[in-house]
Amino acid sequence: MTANPLAPPWLAVPDDANDLPRAVWPSSSARTDSGELTLGGVAASELLAQFGSPLYVVDEADARGRARTVREAFERASTRIGTDVTVYYAGKAFLCAAVAEWMTDEGLSIDVCSAGEFAVALAAGVTPARIGYHGNNKSLAEIDSAVENGVGAIVIDSAIEVERVAATAARHGVVQSVRLRVNSGVHAHTHDFLATAHEDQKFGVTLDDAPTLVASIRSYPSLRFLGLHCHIGSQIFGADGFSESAARLLGVHATLLEGGDIPELNLGGGFGIAYTTADDPTSIDLLADQIADIVAAECARLGIAVPHLAFEPGRLIIGPSGVTLYTVGTIKPVSVGDAVRTYVSVDGGMSDNVRPALYGADYSVRLANRVSAADPALVRVAGKHCESGDIVVHADYLPGDVEPGDLLAVPVTGAYCWSMSSNYNYLGRPPVVAVVDREARLIMRGETVDDLLARDPGVGRQTRKAPLVATH
The missing domain is CATH 2.40.37.10 (Lyase, Ornithine Decarboxylase; Chain A, domain 1)
Known part of the structure; x- marks a missing residue:
């Protein structure tokens, strides 16, 4: 059958319009x-x-299986280069109590970025130490709740948050583990990535500013610096963008080691999936191996130990x-x-x-x-x-x-x-x-x-405006 001229070039006429291509359907379909x-x-x-x-x-079985597959892929790759890894499920993709339970059952931690997501994770019984807390504008109440409940790590997104988190941790009498979100200058989407000196975006700080902020973090006895965090984009096919970003982060990581221990490096998420049969994402096994290889090579070149690694897939698992x-x-x-x-x-x-x-x-x-x-x-x-x-x-x-x-x-x-x-x-x-x-x-x-009506306080009110009366 000839393709309809209104169809996009990537869309082929199916041999069978009833088929369920494995690339885009759950395993049980x-x-x-x-x-x-x-x-x-x-x-x-x-x-x-x-x-x-x-x-x-x-x-459910498909989601659990994907979570397990992703975790095992990163674990194999990390073990091969002499380190270990934490895989966080990015709750922003879709979070409810059941999904949080599935993810933790399969050995993943949970990544949240709001008071609501944090509350869901806690209500689902997720151990607070297995939760990472993101956000470019975390409120004082959100920071307080995270620290009070023993959150595993807070991702510092700006200079002002250093003082806020430090003061909150001191008030609660704890040492709060934190990461610093940085912009590597790499932005990736699908097949291509762009590497520049800086990124113009609301998240994180520049790599140039990282040493100053890390020194600030280290100056507070109520904070423990875990390492750098970076997220380069979403729906990414291929490992090139991740590899370039990892290389840039490790250069700064090596410099920061002069001021103290840095146990980990968090390379974020953004791994792409197939939405149509025209999409051809890189397998997670290959991605994990390629990223691990560049991390190992850069650490060897810089003469530093390979840090503990962390990743934050969401769409890849639940999509x-x-x-x-x-x-x-x-x-x-x-x-x-x-x-x-x-x-x-x-x-x-x-x-x-x-x-x-x-x-x-x-x-x-x-x-x-x-x-x-x-x-x-x-x-x-x-x-x-x-x-x-x-x-x-x-x-x-x-x-x-x-x-x-x-x-x-x-x-x-x-x-x-x-x-x-x-x-x-x-x-x-x-x-x-x-x-x-x-x-x-x-x-x-x-x-x-x-x-929906229950949210509207005006519904059900028996009020009536007096009719307008003409005056002369």
Whole structure:
């Protein structure tokens, strides 16, 4: 079949518009004999009948398996170069009590960046010493709570935070471990990275300023300096950007060793995943080995010991484990010249996945309630919000007989979908369910209209303005 001229160049016409490519679907995804999608052994229609539509679904076994795979990859690579490693799960990707429990069960620590995320981790029973606390504008209350509860490390993001954290730790009579976030001048995204002298961004301090701030940290008896921290970007394919950043950080690390011990080096996260079959991210085993090799080589060149390493993956672990289910409402063929694009509108949209509108992110889509032998048709899956940019899937092929009432599944929605969701147009956030071993359980409640109204103190007030009376 010839590709629709409205399709982007990277999108090929599928041989089978019903298939579930392994690259973008959770490991448990399958179809029944009748063609219905199952996740964790539970049918899509059963999930929506029980929990409603739209619905976020997370494959628990898949998420746990990815967490374990990532940890083991970094452990093998680190052991090979004579050190060890801590892998933090970046909670900003998606955090709830169940996910925190999965991650810690699989040997990961937890990275948080707000009072709310910290509270969730604590409520989930995460040992505070296994939590790292980020943020470019941590409030005094947040710092106090972190220190009081025994957080493992606070990432210092600016000069003013040194004094704030030191004073809080002194007041609580503890020595607080801290990292210093620095900008390596490397910014990476997908295939390319840019290396400059400085980065113009809100996070961290320049490498040039690091020695002064580290000296300040070391001057306080209530602080213990763990090491430098850097995060170079998101959705990164390949190790080149990480390698360049690590080399730059280790140069400063070596200089700082003259003033005292530095036990670790945190190289952050940002590892990319496949959102469509056109994406080809580097395997985590290869990434871990390549990063370890450059760390070992630079340490040897500088004549220093290899430090304890730390990494903070989030999307890499939870992203591919999530699928969002929708129900089709309307179908609208739109002619553009001699070609036709079919708009398929669903009962969610940018309130449950803002990434396509915010970043132009691409996703895939499949029929979830059935399979079809109809020829593939180019579709754009649109949300129901009053925004022209409210698109869930910019371009993919579905069977041409897609119709109202069909169920659609959009894979790779485990990261930065629920966590960035909103109530735009007064839509409630969908629930999140975990599926495993043919069972589904609620791990985040959805919101109803009653929930939204309950936040408005004006609802239910029996007030009436007096009518205007004309005067002469």
